[in-house]
Amino acid sequence: DAGVTQSPTHLIKTRGQQVTLRCSPKSGHDTVSWYQQALGQGPQFIFQYYEEEERQRGNFPDRFSGHQFPNYSSELNVNALLLGDSALYLCASSPGPRNTEAFFGQGTRLTVV
Amino acid sequence: AQSVTQLGSHVSVSEGALVLLRCNYSSSVPPYLFWYVQYPNQGLQLLLKYTSAATLVKGINGFEAEFKKSETSFHLTKPSAHMSDAAEYFCAVKGSNTNAGKSTFGDGTTLTVKP
Numbered sequence: 765d766a767g768v769t770q771s772p773t774h775l776i777k778t779r780g781q782q783v784t785l786r787c788s789p790k791s792g793h794d795t796v797s798w799y800q801q802a803l804g805q806g807p808q809f810i811f812q813y814y815e816e817e818e819r820q821r822g823n824f825p826d827r828f829s830g831h832q833f834p835n836y837s838s839e840l841n842v843n844a845l846l847l848g849d850s851a852l853y854l855c856a857s858s859p860g861p862r863n864t865e866a867f868f869g870q871g872t873r874l875t876v877v
Numbered sequence: 878a879q880s881v882t883q884l885g886s887h888v889s890v891s892e893g894a895l896v897l898l899r900c901n902y903s904s905s906v907p908p909y910l911f912w913y914v915q916y917p918n919q920g921l922q923l924l925l926k927y928t929s930a931a932t933l934v935k936g937i938n939g940f941e942a943e944f945k946k947s948e949t950s951f952h953l954t955k956p957s958a959h960m961s962d963a964a965e966y967f968c969a970v971k972g973s974n975t976n977a978g979k980s981t982f983g984d985g986t987t988l989t990v991k992p
Contacts, residue, residue: 768920797979806881806967806982807921820979857940864928864971865911866980868920 766791768857768869776875777845785840785872789857796838797866798830799854807854813838814861840876850876879970881906883983891991896940896955898986900968903949910951911969911980921967927951929973938962963990979986 769788777783789796795814799807809822813832832838836857842849846872856866909928909954913921925936932944942951942953951968966989967979 799982804984805986807970809979811980812979822979856921864926865923867921868913870918870920873918 768793768855770853770855770869770872771869772872773870774873776877779845779847779876781845782841782857783812783845785842785853786790786854787838787840787855787857787869787876789836789838789855790867793857793867794836794860795858795861795863796836797831797856797858798826798838798840799856800849801852801854801871802850810840819861845876847876850874879908879972879981881934881968881970881983882990883966883968883986884978886984887894887987887989889989889991890958891975893957896953896958896962896988897909898968898988900942900951900953900983901949902951902968902970904970906972907972910942910944911971912936912940912951912953913960913967913969913982915965915967915985917964924953924966958988958990960990960992961989964982 771786792867797812798810801807811821816832827843852871853872855869858866880903882901909927912924919953925934927944935941965985969982
């Protein structure tokens with residue numbers, strides 16, 4: 765059983781560009797959350813998707829947007845990249861919006877130059 | 878609202894010694910609490926969780942944590958450290974009325990194990 769898979773694993777972008785990160789949840793999971801983990805810090809919640817809708821959002825600007833597809837996979841889009849967007853982006857999935865356990869992927873390391 | 882404070886950004890122990898990683902939380906509703914481990918260049922792996930059942934929670938790899946409401950603490954312990962325990966550890970909290978995916982994390986504690 766594949767766990768949470770994210771692609772790509774590493775990415776380098778130029779300031780001002782746009783980026784799309786992808787996440788496939790663990791089999792049987794329908795809820796996907798995205799986190800940003802800056803170097804030396806804990807993960808910060810970006811937003812959560814369930815039933816193809818954004819259900820909850822953290823304190824991130826509108827440059828951060830997402831999507832969830834009918835097969836529960838999800839994308840994170842970041843527009844107008846800033847140097848400060850450089851971080852490890854983690855996707856977590858869970859079996860339902862009220863489940864107490866989230867499974868994390870390996871993350872996508874984004875570097876903005 | 879919830880928050881987590883991990884006391885000590887770096888902890889160093891000798892192999893075979895007790896591991897104690899400290900976590901204090903703040904929550905406006907009864908909390909669910911989690912400890913995760915992160916190895917270099919990897920995602921987070923759940924060690925254990927407290928969800929209002931037993932206050933002493935046992936997890937994987939010999940770790941356990943005790944929920945103390947009066948102290949708003951959820952410290953992680955392991956009786957005997959192993960070299961493979963060297964990693965980054967994160968404490969997280971969520972309100973019992975929200976999905977686990979919306980958790981608030983501490984800044985982490987780096988555990989070093991000396992031979």
